[in-house]
Amino acid sequence: MIVSTKGRYALRVMVYLSQKGEEDYIPLKEIAESEGISQKYLETIMAVLSKAGFVDAVHGKGGGYRLNRPPEGYTVGGILKLTEGSLATVSCTTQGPAACSRASCCQALPMWERLDKMVDDFFEGITLADLLAEQEK
Amino acid sequence: MIVSTKGRYALRVMVYLSQKGEEDYIPLKEIAESEGISQKYLETIMAVLSKAGFVDAVHGKGGGYRLNRPPEGYTVGGILKLTEGSLATVSCTTQGPAACSRASCCQALPMWERLDKMVDDFFEGITLADLLAEQEK
DNA sequence: CTCTTACCTACTTTGTCAATAGGTAAAACA
DNA sequence: TGTTTTACCTATTGACAAAGTAGGTAAGAG
Numbered sequence: 001m002i003v004s005t006k007g008r009y010a011l012r013v014m015v016y017l018s019q020k021g022e023e024d025y026i027p028l029k030e031i032a033e034s035e036g037i038s039q040k041y042l043e044t045i046m047a048v049l050s051k052a053g054f055v056d057a058v059h060g061k062g063g064g065y066r067l068n069r070p071p072e073g074y075t076v077g078g079i080l081k082l083t084e085g086s087l088a089t090v091s092c093t094t095q096g097p098a099a100c101s102r103a104s105c106c107q108a109l110p111m112w113e114r115l116d117k118m119v120d121d122f123f124e125g126i127t128l129a130d131l132l133a134e135q136e137k
Numbered sequence: 138m139i140v141s142t143k144g145r146y147a148l149r150v151m152v153y154l155s156q157k158g159e160e161d162y163i164p165l166k167e168i169a170e171s172e173g174i175s176q177k178y179l180e181t182i183m184a185v186l187s188k189a190g191f192v193d194a195v196h197g198k199g200g201g202y203r204l205n206r207p208p209e210g211y212t213v214g215g216i217l218k219l220t221e222g223s224l225a226t227v228s229c230t231t232q233g234p235a236a237c238s239r240a241s242c243c244q245a246l247p248m249w250e251r252l253d254k255m256v257d258d259f260f261e262g263i264t265l266a267d268l269l270a271e272q273e274k
Numbered sequence: 275c276t277c278t279t280a281c282c283t284a285c286t287t288t289g290t291c292a293a294t295a296g297g298t299a300a301a302a303c304a
Numbered sequence: 305t306g307t308t309t310t311a312c313c314t315a316t317t318g319a320c321a322a323a324g325t326a327g328g329t330a331a332g333a334g
Binding site for chain 3: 162164165166180183184187194195196197198199200201202
């Protein structure tokens with residue numbers, strides 16, 4: 001498993017917000033209910049998205065969350081790397097090359113690195129706008 | 138993380154055995170010591186490889202494990218799928234399409250399916266022989 | 275019949291993910 | 305002013321799987 005619920009929920013929230021446009025602020029409660037996600041759990045995810053500047057947040061009545069870029073401005077890779085922490089496919093590549101004592105003679109390491117790059121390129125090549133377009137196919 | 142220690146250990150064992158050729162049987166103890174893997178833990182991995190017919194096993198003195206095909210006959214994908222159970226990148230794609238109630242309207246599902254296929258093709262396109270050749274680069 | 279090896283069943287430990295609990299701070303509104 | 309609505313913060317719990325351990329039995333060679 002390379003993407004947990006955290007990243008998938010984040011992606012769904014971002015898709016939801018992009019469908020709502022950049023006008024209104026959407027309260028967390030509405031997002032959670034519409035998407036069937038635990039309100040409390042979603043709080044932790046929104047906090048990450050907000051801190052990183054992926055969404056604007058406003059307190060009080062009429063407040064909530066809102067995208068601050070057009071959907072083309074968000075890559076899936078950016079959202080997932082932020083919420084998941086990393087998209088590394090094996091623990092060998094999460095830390096630096098010194099992490100594994102066998103790195104110098106490991107026959108598989110180049111393969112893991114190529115895989116990581118392939119996955120990264122894959123996710124960086126998809127934007128929120130691409131996901132929105134997907135449903136019409 | 139898409140590949141755990143189980144799959145990585147299995148891969149290392151297979152590389153080790155392929156370097157030893159198809160002549161001798163190599164006892165588990167030797168593999169574990171050479172590769173720095175817990176002997177007991179490796180037992181469970183070898184049992185899987187043996188049951189699936191990936192290696193030949195012989196009891197008693199002079200016994201151990203041995204490959205029964207040339208290195209080109211093993212794909213990394215085959216070894217990993219056997220030992221990891223699955224290489225699915227998200228839980229959405231591990232079970233059938235009915236697993237997620239939102240599958241029918243999920244904007245991300247086609248993306249996950251493309252990713253799964255990409256990863257599968259990647260691993261199926263690499264054989265043990267390719268890994269062995271890697272070190273000379 | 276003893277030694278060496280694979281094979282089997284069950285348990286423990288550890289760590290992360292997912293979710294929950296119970297608050298405080300900011301902004302709007304009456 | 306104070307009440308409601310919202311975001312934001314810190315800590316804890318529960319579930320589960322991954323990683324590793326323990327203690328055996330069965331097969332085969334010498």
